Amino acid sequence: MTNDLDLQSLILESATRILRDSCDPQTVNVAFGDGWKEPLWRDLEESGLTLCWIAEDKGGAGVPLAVGFEVLFVAGRFAIPVPLSETMIAGWLLSAADIPVPEGSITLSSQPSRQSVNVDASGKLSGTVTAVPFAGEADYLAVCAPGEGGPIIALAAMQDCTPATKSSFSGDPKGDVGLDGVIPVASAPMPFEMNEEALLMFGAAARSRQIAGALQAILDLSVSYARERVAFGRPIGKFQAVQHNLARLAGEVAAANAASGSACDTITRAGSFDETVFLEAASAKIRAGEAAGEGAAIAHQVFGAIGFTQEHVLHRYTRRLWGWRDDFGSESEWAEKLGRRVVDAGADELWPMLAAR
Amino acid sequence: MSSNAEQTLQFDQIRLPPEAQALREEVRTFLAEEVAAGTFDPHSGGQGDDFDRAFSRRVGARGWIGMTWPKKYGGHERTFLERYVLTEEFRIANAPTRGHFIADRQSGPILMKYANEDICMDVLPRICRGECCFCIGMSEPGSGSDLFAARTKAEKTEGGWRINGTKLWTSGAHHADYMIGLFRTSPPTKENRRHGLTQFLVDMTLPGITVNPVPQMTGSLDFNEVVLEDVFIPDSHMLGDVDMAWTQATSELAYERSGPERFLETFYVLVGLARVLEDNPDTRGAEGLGRLVAQLHTLRRMSVSVNGMLQAGKEPVLEGSIVKDLGTAWEQALPARARDLAAFANPQSANIPSFRKQLEHATLIAPKLTIQGGTTEILRGIIARGLGLR
Numbered sequence: 154m155t156n157d158l159d160l161q162s163l164i165l166e167s168a169t170r171i172l173r174d175s176c177d178p179q180t181v182n183v184a185f186g187d188g189w190k191e192p193l194w195r196d197l198e199e200s201g202l203t204l205c206w207i208a209e210d211k212g213g214a215g216v217p218l219a220v221g222f223e224v225l226f227v228a229g230r231f232a233i234p235v236p237l238s239e240t241m242i243a244g245w246l247l248s249a250a251d252i253p254v255p256e257g258s259i260t261l262s263s264q265p266s267r268q269s270v271n272v273d274a275s276g277k278l279s280g281t282v283t284a285v286p287f288a289g290e291a292d293y294l295a296v297c298a299p300g301e302g303g304p305i306i307a308l309a310a311m312q313d314c315t316p317a318t319k320s321s322f323s324g325d326p327k328g329d330v331g332l333d334g335v336i337p338v339a340s341a342p343m344p345f346e347m348n349e350e351a352l353l354m355f356g357a358a359a360r361s362r363q364i365a366g367a368l369q370a371i372l373d374l375s376v377s378y379a380r381e382r383v384a385f386g387r388p389i390g391k392f393q394a395v396q397h398n399l400a401r402l403a404g405e406v407a408a409a410n411a412a413s414g415s416a417c418d419t420i421t422r423a424g425s426f427d428e429t430v431f432l433e434a435a436s437a438k439i440r441a442g443e444a445a446g447e448g449a450a451i452a453h454q455v456f457g458a459i460g461f462t463q464e465h466v467l468h469r470y471t472r473r474l475w476g477w478r479d480d481f482g483s484e485s486e487w488a489e490k491l492g493r494r495v496v497d498a499g500a501d502e503l504w505p506m507l508a509a510r
Numbered sequence: 511m512s513s514n515a516e517q518t519l520q521f522d523q524i525r526l527p528p529e530a531q532a533l534r535e536e537v538r539t540f541l542a543e544e545v546a547a548g549t550f551d552p553h554s555g556g557q558g559d560d561f562d563r564a565f566s567r568r569v570g571a572r573g574w575i576g577m578t579w580p581k582k583y584g585g586h587e588r589t590f591l592e593r594y595v596l597t598e599e600f601r602i603a604n605a606p607t608r609g610h611f612i613a614d615r616q617s618g619p620i621l622m623k624y625a626n627e628d629i630c631m632d633v634l635p636r637i638c639r640g641e642c643c644f645c646i647g648m649s650e651p652g653s654g655s656d657l658f659a660a661r662t663k664a665e666k667t668e669g670g671w672r673i674n675g676t677k678l679w680t681s682g683a684h685h686a687d688y689m690i691g692l693f694r695t696s697p698p699t700k701e702n703r704r705h706g707l708t709q710f711l712v713d714m715t716l717p718g719i720t721v722n723p724v725p726q727m728t729g730s731l732d733f734n735e736v737v738l739e740d741v742f743i744p745d746s747h748m749l750g751d752v753d754m755a756w757t758q759a760t761s762e763l764a765y766e767r768s769g770p771e772r773f774l775e776t777f778y779v780l781v782g783l784a785r786v787l788e789d790n791p792d793t794r795g796a797e798g799l800g801r802l803v804a805q806l807h808t809l810r811r812m813s814v815s816v817n818g819m820l821q822a823g824k825e826p827v828l829e830g831s832i833v834k835d836l837g838t839a840w841e842q843a844l845p846a847r848a849r850d851l852a853a854f855a856n857p858q859s860a861n862i863p864s865f866r867k868q869l870e871h872a873t874l875i876a877p878k879l880t881i882q883g884g885t886t887e888i889l890r891g892i893i894a895r896g897l898g899l900r
Contacts, residue, residue, distance in 0.1 A: 369518055376897050396894035400835065403519065403893055407832045411521040411815060412808040418523040432807060439804035485797055492800030496791050500784035504602050504777075507807055508534065508595075510525050510814075 161220045164205070168224050171196045172231040178469040181234065194235055194258060203237060206245035207254055213244065221245075222362050222417035229366020232469040234325055236260045236287040238359050243295035246352075249344035250306050257292030259308070260285055263327075263360075263480035265352040270298040270332060276340060278307065278332040286480065288328040289316040296332065297349050300340075304348050307340035322476030351426035354434035356481030358420050361413035361434075361441035364477050368406045368444055371452040371470045375399060379455055395455065402451040405444035412440040419510075431494070432506065435487040442484040445474035519829060521811075524818025530595045537599040540572060544605070552603045553778065554868065561685045563640070566609030570640025575610045576618055583622070584635030590821040594814065598770035602777060608682055613637045616766055617644035617690050624750035624758060625711060633688070633711075647677040647691030647712065647736060654679070655888050657692070658704045658756065662738060664693035671695075671710065671748070673718075673741040681882075683721045683734035686714050691738075696753045704756035709749040716741050728874045766883065768816040768830035773809045773837030775879055776844045776872040780806065782865040783848040786855045798851035802844065809837050828896035835889045842879040845872040 175193040197203050206221045207213020216224075225238050236258045243259035262268055263284045270280040282296055294314060296307045315331035345351075376399060379390030389395045416430075416437035423430050449471035453460050460467040478484065495503055545552050549565055569575055577593050579585025600607050618637050621630055636642040653659035662675025673693055683689065689712040696706035714721075718741040724733040750758045780802055787795045813833050819826045849869055855862070880886045894900055 372897075376899065379899060390894075390899040393891070396899050397887070397890040399897060399899060400890035400893035403828075403897060404832050404836045407519045407521070407812065407829060408808050408836060410519055411812040412804075414521055414523060415808075415811040415815075435800070436804035436807040439801055440808040443801075443805075484801065488800030488804065489793060489797040490800065491803055492787075492791065492796035492798065495784055495799055495803055496787050496796065500781050500788060503781055503784055503803070507803075507810060508598065508602075 157217065157220070160216070161223060164202075164216060164220055165223055165227055167200055168202055168227045169230075171200055171202070172227065172233070176231050176233065176235075178232045179466045182466050182469055183464065190235060197235070197237060198256065203240045203258070204244050204254060206241050207248040211248045212254070213248060217421070218245075219418065219421040222359065222421070225359055225362045226366035226369075226413075229363035229368075230370045232367055232370070232473050233363065234323075234469075234473075236291050238363055239286055239291065242356060242359060243293070246306055246344060246347070247295060247308055247339075250341040252306070252308055252339040252341050255293060255308075255338070258287070258290070259293040259295055260287045260291035260311075261295040261352075261356075262297075263356065265297055265356065265481075266349040268297065268349065270296055272298050272300060272305065272307070272340070276336065278309065278335045278337060280332055282330045282332060284327065284480070285316070285330050286321075286325065286327050288326055288330050289318040290326050293338070294330055296337070297343065297352060300342065302342060304343040305340050306343050307337035309335050309337045322479075323473040325473070325476070327476070346425065353481055354426050354430055355420060357434045357438035357487070358413065358416040360477050360480045361409065361437040362417055364441040364445050364474060365406070365409040365413045367470050367474050367477075368409050368441075368448045371448060371467065371474075372399075372402055372406045374467065374470075375402060375452045375455045389455075398451050398454060402448055402455075405448040405451070409441040409444035409448075412437040428494075428506075429509065432491070435482075435491040438482055439484045439487050439491070442478040445478050449474045519832075520819075520826065521815040521829065522819050522822070522824075524591070524815045526591055526595060526814065527589070530589070530591045533592050534595045534599060536572075537574070537596055541599065541603045541605055544568075545603070550604060550606050552605075553864065554604065554871065560606035561608040561643075561682065562606040563609050563643070563685075565606055566640035566643075568640070569607075569610060570638055573638075575614050575640055576634065576638040579618060579622065579634065579638070583630055584638035590817050591814070594770065594817045598774060601771050601774045604778065609643050609685065610637065610640050611771075612646065612682065613642060613644040613688075615769070616646070617688070620690055620709070620749060620758075621711065624709065626746055629711065629746065642688065643682065643686045645680050645683045645686035645689045645714075645734075645736075647680055647683075647689040649677065649679045651676060651678050655885050658698065658707065660692055660694055660707055662691070662693050664695050664708060664710065664743070666695075667742070670742055670744040673710070673712070673738045673743060675738055677736040677738070679724070680721075680734045680736045681732050683714070683736050684723060684731070688712060689714055689736070690749065692755055702756075706753050707755040708752050709755045709758065710743050711747040711749055712738075712741070712743060713747075716743075718742075726878075728871075767834035767889075768813055768820075768826075770810065770813055772834045772883075773806065773813070773841050776841045776876065777806075779845050779848045779865075779868050779872045782861070782868045783852055785861040786852045786859055786865045788861070789856060789859070792854055795851050795855060798847065802847065805840055809833065809840060813837070828893060831889050831892045831896065834884065835886060835893065838880045839886065842876045845869055845876055849873075 175196045181189050201214040204213040205216040209215035228237050239260040240258050243261050244254045247254050262282045294309045298305055313335045318326040318328040321327035380388050382389050416433040419433040456467055459465050573586045574596055576585040577588045650660055664671040664673050691710050691712045692707055695708040699705045718739045720737040722735045723731045726733055816826050816830050
């Protein structure tokens with residue numbers, strides 16, 4: 154038996170190797186067409202990463218939630234351009250609801266609390282699922298809908314749905330998916346006593362971890378570049394103004410890392426999606442989102458004109474960072490909710506809430 | 511030097527252990543009793559730096575000064591995370607800790623590392639009892655951030671050293687029983703301009719020491735000029751190796767930089783803002799408050815993590831510097847942001863007048879927050895070095 158830490162490092166090494174081989178941002182950036190996508194997805198599937206949160210007796214890798222969140226950090230470091238996190242989250246929910254998880258990629262709405270989807274008596278779906286990452290591209294869609302005995306989760310084949318893919322910041326497709334008349338492949342009550350709000354918290358934590366990984370990558374890129382690029386007779390990293398910008402970038406990277414790590418850790422240990430998880434998930438998404446904006450701006454400033462070109466790899470990260478800010482609640486949406494909770498609880502409860510852990 | 515570029519910033523997941531949270535309850539009870547007795551007012555800022563020797567003695571009697579230190583020096587061998595909880599509760603309450611906090615945070619640890627056993631046995635137990643106040647003698651008229659420009663001289667003489675020069679901006683020198691002073695014992699060398707400085711333990715009652723107040727813009731009398739004229743310090747009071755202070759100064763910085771006092775100095779403004787917004791906040795107020803809370807929560811998670819890593823024997827020096835850089839910038843910006851967010855609050859709110867008072871105080875002290883204990887510019891230089899850029 155391997156212990157958890159050994160398991161974690163094995164899985165993260167494997168994830169890093171696959172992504173380095175099949176999803177190197179520089180290679181992908183200059184590739185013609187999408188020919189890299191299929192082998193990448195195949196490698197991810199074969200490694201078990203796509204189904205890593207599914208229990209072993211249900212055909213998955215049975216990886217602990219904590220380790221899966223770290224896989225998402227690694228995915229962020231490679232500006233992941235396929236629905237890995239979406240498939241992981243959907244697979245986790247579906248399998249826990251005892252729905253057999255099919256091969257292929259699965260996506261879900263990045264605005265789970267804002268959906269107006271209905272299920273009729275025959276099980277037919279209607280309505281539209283909005284803000285779905287990889288909307289036209291994924292093979293399946295996991296849908297949350299209100300059921301008679303509480304929220305349900307349904308699995309629909311994308312080919313039965315009507316995806317209207319819009320462009321997104323990232324260059325990855327994202328859009329609304331029409332469900333009218335769609336008969337789901339399967340449906341079941343939502344597991345873990347989860348509802349749309351809880352799914353929003355889980356998604357926020359997961360996306361924040363991905364943001365933190367991408368931020369770490371642009372810090373690494375920016376520092377390397379500042380050490381190599383010579384201007385005015387010295388590497389630009391020797392100039393105090395550039396050093397201070399990079400120090401600020403490191404601060405943003407650190408904040409996103411700490412906030413997202415804490416939220417994921419809290420979810421891993423929590424028995425339910427309670428007030429504690431809310432504070433952690435909200436803070437992670439707010440702070441990681443802010444860091445994404447600040448960090449991307451600093452990295453672009455360090456790289457100058459070259460970083461603004463199609464040819465350069467930086468935009469693969471920064472465009473996704475900007476896009477990921479909007480998934481599973483933007484900074485402003487979370488902040489307004491958090492602010493109202495603080496006020497409702499009363500000013501005297503603010504410190505006890507923060508100091509509880 | 512190898513590249514740090516591939517090194518991930520590390521924040522271990524640290525949760526405060528049950529004994530630390532149990533201590534928190536004890537501390538809250540103690541502070542509530544002190545407030546009830548009229549020792550201090552928890553709702554107004556600016557008392558965190560206040561000097562109250564009797565209060566410090568009571569804190570010492572509870573075993574809450576030098577609490578991580580060895581028992582033989584009067585300490586209690588408790589964990590950094592327990593000290594962490596204590597520090598944040600005292601700071602949140604605006605308790606008057608000036609009489610012991612500097613000694614507890616940095617002077618005591620320096621003595622333990624560099625002073626001889628006799629001095630440790632003499633001074634450290636007194637610090638733990640809350641009877642011994644320290645100040646830090648670093649800045650000079652021509653030497654602030656540029657520590658290595660210090661000119662106050664220590665000249666070797668029979669059995670000791672003769673000190674001449676002036677220290678400036680020395681917080682709390684007028685109360686202090688001791689100073690840990692940084693003095694020039696040799697000229698800098700060509701290869702190393704940091705060479706030639708030595709740390710000494712200075713008894714503030716020695717003949718030749720004059721402390722002159724330098725009033726601050728807030729009206730506070732915290733700053734001092736300390737003039738040293740032919741002050742004799744015995745050999746036994748030299749700390750560490752002669753001329754080598756620069757190697758000593760860096761090792762404990764993670765402790766000094768990453769504590770909760772580096773982002774909680776203006777916390778009362780945030781509570782005040784929540785109070786002002788209490789009935790039916792507008793969207794902007796709620797959103798702004800939410801962001802501030804998320805940012806503070808994140809800073810605290812970072813700070814707890816760094817302290818937990820220190821407890822585990824790691825050296826998160828880069829992470830510690832980042833906590834202070836982000837933390838001090840945040841606590842400095844807080845008053846202005848709270849002012850904006852309260853602008854459209856119900857003007858009839860009974861909480862407005864006290865909030866305005868808090869705001870005024872916090873706005874006035876805000877400029878010092880990114881200067882004291884290492885300026886933002888110095889910190890960012892240190893972070894850049896940690897990134898492999900210098």
